[in-house]
Amino acid sequence: MERQQLSIIHTKGSLDWAYPTFILASTAAAMDKQVEVFFTFYGLQCALKETRHLRVSPVGNPGMKMHLPVGPDWLRQIDMNRSLPGFLWQLPGMEALATWGFKKQLLAHGQVPIEELRALCVELGVQMTACQMSVDLMGFREEEFIESMQFAGAATYFAVSPEQQSLFI
């Protein structure tokens, strides 16, 4: 029987959006599906060796719930993104603060750091391809990407992408 396939086109360059892609990719690979992730435009940020620059911000992101990861219960229940005026999140240091809180929240809920989850994907045989055009357009160098990364264009992607299930993230 031919292996079922999953293909994910990853276009987002923030820490929060890296999780759905690697969670779905690793799960599908663990279920013996052949998984291909195609990184394009800002999504390339999630495929770099360096991950410390990946951040999350409530600016322009009204769906993001922001809870303090520390402090008394009544304080932790408040959604800071809704209750504080939006401009506050544009002040210097606020993005770093939001990212710190997000990472703490993730770990408290049993998630693993993003580079660990990504390494598991590689170990499980997830094939990762960076869009060559985006790499050139955005001024990345090939050596900035993780070892297993391949570089190709859209045609190469469509030549191997499945007929069954594709996700755009």
Add this chain to the structure above:
Amino acid sequence: MYKLDCSALACPMPIIKLKKVLHENAQENVFRIQLKDKGGLKDIPAFCRQQGLHCSLLSEEPVIEFEIRR
């Protein structure tokens, strides 16, 4: 019997760990997995169905525990 404690882990880690353990212990036929992630109540049986494994729920509280047989 092989015991796997995933009570501190959320989706997708229990599935990934289970897959690894199944692969690394090819001679073992019975596995027990513990978790707290409620999604696992449906996810572990779904994974087992897809992988052709037998799976039975032993407990839901205070931790979720499944027994899995090849």
